[in-house]
Amino acid sequence: MNMSGSGAPPWKVAWITGASTGIGRELAMLLARRVETVAISARSTDKLEELASTDPRLHPVPLDVTDAQAVAECIGAIERDAGPIDLAVLNAGTWTLLDRADIDLAAMRAGIEVNYMGVVNALAALVPRMRERGSGHIVIVASVAGYRGLPRSAAYGPTKAALINLAETLKSELAPLGITVSLVNPGFIDTPMTRENPFPMPGLMPAPAAARALLDGLEKRQYEIIFPRGFVRAVKLLRILPNRVFFWYVSRFVMGRSKR
Ligand SMILES: NC(=O)c1ccc[n+]([C@@H]2O[C@H](COP(=O)([O-])OP(=O)(O)OC[C@H]3O[C@@H](n4cnc5c(N)ncnc54)[C@H](OP(=O)(O)O)[C@@H]3O)[C@@H](O)[C@H]2O)c1
Structure with missing residues (x-):
């Protein structure tokens, strides 16, 4: 097992969802230097093909992660063509800003379907396969927005909180089966999602640096991978604040802050 970033890479076949832009795209390019096959998924076939044209190790597998059957078929096809997926980075995500208690059903449902059920759909097909092999590394990309409920995040934060909770459950349950689970909680990263x-x-971080930090954490087989570290640690402190102090902080420093 490679723990230092040098020597033989720890994975032969990797799969990344949400690889057409942002963090997933940057991670795919990094992994392609170290892993024999990197299957890249998202809905935008054109962007995946353009990315794949930069490196023969990148293989586009267009996919909507909300379609459970398509996800299962995609995983089956990758394993048939390339071999067992030993690293799955479940990174596809969507963000809609909801302000002032705007309960937008469509946005909230999309958040659950893409961010949460998109991961669950992949787990449903991946876990039995990895369990049978007694190996595999599953990576769930959540967010600092999942640590506590923050303004404007009603369609997003709850989905990431659910992923953080899910990853904790899976970490304990899958470790005895030989399956590693990592949870990624980025702060603000400069991607199409945040633009x-x-x-x-x-602490806005460029996407290439974010992908580098993510890969470093994976190579060290860390459970929780955070970047940029200073900002994420500060937000994580909100978890231990008493409610009274937390709500005071949010009303004083977070509510109503706008660049416009
Ligand atoms: N940027 C940040 O500040 C930040 C902070 C914390 C966490 N994150 C998380 O990091 C992950 C990557 O985000 P990013 O910042 O790199 O954003 P991004 O550039 O917008 O990337 C999102 C990716 O998800 C894909 N996607 C969206 N809906 C999909 C669907 N239904 N099926 C398949 N793929 C889908 C998009 O591709 P298509 O549109 O082509 O399908 C795209 O490749 C997300 O889970 C996000 O929540 C980001």
Whole structure:
């Protein structure tokens, strides 16, 4: 097992969802230097093909992660063509800003379907296969937004909180079966997802640096991988604040902050 970033890579076949842009795209390019086959999934076939044209180790497998059957077929096809997936990075995600208690059913349902059920759909097909082999590394990309309920995040934060909870359950349950689970909680990363945000984003990190930090954490087989570290640690502190102090902090420092 490679623990240092040098020597033989720990995985032969990797699969990344949400690989057409942002963190997933950058991670795919990094992994292609170290892993024999990197299957890249998202809905945008054109972007996947353009990315795959940069490296013969990248293989586009277009997919909508909300379609459970398509996800199962995609995983079956990758394993048939390339061999067992030993690293699965479940990274596809969507973010819609909801402000001022705007309960937008479509946005909230999309958040659950893509961010949460998109991961569950992959787990349903991956876990039995990895369990049978007694090996595999599953990576769930959540967010600092899942640590506590924050303004404007009603369609997003709850889905990431659910993923953080799910990853904890899976870590304990899958370890005895030889399956590693990692949880990724990024802070603000400069990707298409955040480009239109109308509020200040402290510690905004370029996507290539985020992907590098993610890969470093995976190679060290860390459970929770965070970047940028200073900002994420600060947000994580909110988890231990008493409610009274937390709500005071949010009303004083987070509510109503806007760049516009
Ligand atoms: N950027 C940040 O500040 C930040 C912070 C914390 C966590 N995260 C998380 O990091 C992950 C990557 O986000 P990013 O910042 O790199 O954003 P991004 O550039 O918008 O990437 C999102 C990816 O998900 C794919 N996707 C969306 N819906 C999909 C669906 N139904 N089926 C398959 N793929 C789908 C998109 O591709 P298509 O549109 O082509 O399908 C795209 O490749 C997400 O889970 C996000 O929540 C991001």
